[in-house]
Amino acid sequence: MRVGGLGRGLRLFLLGGLALFLYLVIEQGVAELAQALKAAGWGLALVAALHLAPMTADTLGWQRLVPAGARLPFATMLWARWIGESINALLPVAQVGGDLVKARLLGQRGMPGDIAGASVMVELTLAVFTQILFTLLGVTLLVLHLGGGRIAHTLLAGTAVLSVLLLAFAWAQRRGLFSALVAALGRCTGRRDWRALTDSAAALDRAISRTYADRRALLGCSGWLLAGWLLGAAEVWLVMGLLGHPVGWAEALLLESLGQAVRAAAFLVPGALGVQEGTYLLLGTLLGLEPPLALALSLAKRARELILGLPGLAAWQMAESRAGGRKGG
Structure with a gap:
């Protein structure tokens, strides 16, 4: 698919998600949702602060993949992760564009490009692997709560398919994925003068192999x-308490794990707009939550994304401006 076609496709997914989002909000009642979120009030800032806990855990994991001699300060890697998450949450980049920016930011801060790219690629793979484990925990809790059913079977089937794809992706990474992609691109375009690109791809493949x-x-x-995935459930637990309907840790884990699983599956919809809201409505109904309350949970998580994400996008633009200024100088 050409880049222009991909962009149009993402815009269509965005419009579809936005339509679903607006329908669900109007269906549940704007006044009712506003009343529920009003109860949370300034507590939403606390929710945003709490998100720093899973972000810190994720950064500590990512840092482990970088060789000691090439590591940047933890604060720098946390800053890059914050920007990457902001991009994935708020921009139509199929939830992976932020990871590319993370590697670029580390390169601007002095980390060798192949090491930065390898750390991001392997961390992304391990993030999917651990999310599969987290999803299985959620499915187990769902079965314990409701018994088997179509939803559990569907989630298990999707998890199995994702596991196979992930194994294939990891296998390809360890066998020169990026060199193969560059070679294939050269054959498609008929060009053979991509020595620099070929060398960069080979260096990235070697760095990935060393990391694995x-x-x-x-x-x-x-x-x-x-x-980090487990700490994310604390956000659900806190939001539900702020909304005046406390839930136990098992319910919070169930909502977070299965909500994140569906959000990941809907990666082509920017921010899983509408899809996340529908998921929380369904899961909330299964747990006995009133629909406006379940939808308010999703909106509270959206508010957290905006509180952290908008400054993150501004920090990204500042970093790019400074990098451009250094090149120009």
Whole structure:
């Protein structure tokens, strides 16, 4: 698919998601939702602050994948992760554009490009792997709460398909994925003078292979990433308390794990707009939550994304401006 066609496709998904979002908000009643969110009030700022906990855990895991001699200060990597999450949450980049920017930012701060790219690629793969484990925890809780059913079977089937795709992706990474992609692109375009691009792809492939060979780093990263997923459930627990309807940790884990799973599956819809809201409505109904309350949970998470994400986008633009200024000078 050409870039222009991909852009039009993402815009169509955005419009579809926006239409679904507006329908659900109007269907549940704007006044009722506003009343529910009003109860949270300034507590939403606390929700945003709490999100720094899983973000920190994720960054600690990501840092484990970088060789000691090439590591940047933790604060720098946390800053890059914040910007990457902001881009993925608020811009139509199929939830991966922020990861590319993370690698670029680390390169601007002095980390070798192949090491930065390898750390981002392997961390992204491990993030999906740990999310699969987190989703299985949510499915288990769902089965314990409701027994087996179509929803549980659908989630398990989707998880199985994703696991196979992830294994294939990891296998391809360890066997020169990026060199193969550059070679294929050269054959398609008929060009053979991409020596610099070919060398860069080969260096990235070697760095990825070295990263996968460090099992201690992989285990350490996976542990921190899984901790990050679990810490994310605290956000649901806090929001529901602020909304005046406290839930237990099991319910918070169920809502977070399955909500994140569906959001990941809807990666082509920018921010999973509308899809996330529909998911929380369905899961909330299964747990006995009133529909406006379940939808208010999703909107509170959206508010957190805006509170952290808009400054993150501004920080990205400032970083790019400074990088452009250094090149111009």
